[in-house]
Structures are given as C-alpha cells and as structure tokens.
Amino acid sequence: MSRIYNFSAGPSMLPVEVLEQCAAEMLDYNGSGMSVMEMSHRSPVYDAIIKETEADFRKLMNIPDNYKVLFLQGGASTQFAAVPLNLMKTGKADYVVSGQFSKKAYKEAQKYGDAKCIASSEDRTYAYIPEITPDMVREDADYVHVCYNNTIFGTKYPEVPNVGDKVLVADMSSCITSEPVDVTKFGCIYAGAQKNMAPAGLTVVIIREDLLGAEKEFTPVMLSYKEMAEADSMYNTPPCYAIYVAGLVYKWALKNGGLEAMKKRNEEKAALLYDYIDSSKLFKATADKKYRSMMNVCFVTGDADLDKKFCKEAEAAGLSNLKGHRSVGGMRASIYNAMPKEGVEKLVEFMKAFEAANA
C-alpha cells in the first residue's frame, strides 16, 4: 500500500489511525455484528455513538452549555439559506464578502430579506480580509455574517472581528478545529465537515440557544434550527456514518493534545511552506501576509504554463491535488489537521527541486 499526500481542499485527508479503525470496524462494529453504515439511527448502539460524538466535539471546542450542536446535511451551502431563514428576525443582516463562499452566502440571504454587504475585498481578488468596526454594522441588523477562513483565496481573520453587541455568524468550514476559538464570541458557527473533520455529508452547526425559535414561518422543517435542536438532530435519518467518523476524528484530536496542539502543529506546517515561498525567487504567495491562512496556502509562479507543469510533476511525485481553484489559478496546498508535517516537508523539498530545475 502506498498512500499519497493529498492536498485537496475538500474532501480531504483523514488521520490514518481513523481510517484504520474504520476499516477494522467495517464488518462488525463493537460486537454488533454489523457496520455503522447498516445500523438504525434509532438503535441504542447508534444512540451511544452520536451522543459520544457530540460530547467529544463539545470538549474539543470547549462549547458552553447554552449552545446547541446540530449534526445536519446539505453542506455549508445549505447554511447560506438556513442562516437568514432562522436568524433574520427583523429582516436585516450585514455580510462581509471576503471570498467566493461569503459572496454566495450574501447572495442567498438577499432572497430572504435586506442583506447588505458592509465590506468586501473583491477589489484585490480577495487577497486580504476587509476589516470591520462596530460602527459599520447597521443598528437594526440581526446579525453579521463572516467567512472565517477563505478556502479558495487562502486568507483568514487574524482575530475575531468586532461587531459590538451584534450576533456574529461564521462559516468555519475550512478552519473548524484547526485552533481554539472562543465560541462565546459567536451566535452561530457552521461548517461542512469534509475539510477538517469527516467525510462529506455532515454539516455541523453550533448555535446559541437564545437565538432559536425566530425562524421565518415558511422555513422548511429540515432547515429549522429549532426543530433540529428539539429532535437532537434526529428529525429524520442523520448522516450516520459521517457522524461516526467525525467522532473518531474528535477522539484523535483530543488524544493528540486538543486544539492547542492542533494549532501548534498547523502553525509549524504553514510556516514551513510560507517561509520557503517567501525566500523563493520562483514562487509567490498570493494572500497578504497579515491574513494568511494556516489551512489553505495559495501560491503562483506568475506563469500559467509553469504552474501547470508544477502540478503535473507534483502529482507524479505523490503530491496530489495542488491545482488552485479554477477562479484563481496557480496552486493551493490545503494542509488541514490530518496532513502530517512530513507531507509539507516533502512538498517544500519538491518545490526547491522544481525551482532549481526551472529557474
């Protein structure tokens, strides 16, 4: 068996130990005589799985008791609609547009009320995070929506944006569990799990309890946070297997030191890559230094043909999925929690050799 280093932005690498455990438990989970894939979500065995998964997630993210954790489906993109449906009480919400996903979220919210873009970094192809201050937020806005880590452009908020006493909503799809966050600063956090936590199919929502119950009348049951919270994410069949794998990933992260340790590892990995890129004459990072993401490292040579050659040769060397998003071109190395340091070291070695051969 030879595993490659997969730099995909998502779905992405999972810890090998987790995959091994999934394989070992595939035919007979814990003496049940069946796979978790085959199990009724209403069975006692599965009930224990989902409860333990939530408990471990709460421990890992230090989620206070006055927040609900929801295990949903539909991806982060479904939350672009669910957020305004549930939280636009008076019909106004402010959006920061810092990349393609936040722009989509903003567009979707416009269908349900008065969504306003209060800051954007589109002028420079989202190479930075537009900073906001409380006075930029409309007085009667129900919430402010941000995308905490911009997967496509490789930028992230250096700190939690200050929105005064407004409810802050964050799409954390590509950075959740990469470092500690103070959950109490947010009213709602959501994330597609397929980047840093699990296989595709699971979307996690963390929502402050007092925000529940304000959904628009016509909100589909499946998108109602209140209904889902009341049903403990079991209104219908949840994404059972993805939840089980997420649970294993949470245990893996806890065993390896929790989010402080994840942060340290992630900082080290990102520094390896950025330090080399900054010293390189061939490669250039595209995001402004202050806003660089630890998870998605975007870079270019400045020559589209050379970028293409780089990706092709890297692929052949077992460094996979380095092509940048089609909207920006160049390269993107996604180095989530499960990417080992050796993967980044191999990538840097390869880049050095490529630079020497193509200078």
Ligand SMILES: *Cc1c(COP(=O)(O)O)cnc(C)c1O
């Ligand atoms: C991937 C991603 C999305 C879209 O996620 P889906 O689960 O595919 O809908 C949204 N926001 C961010 C920040 C992402 O990285």
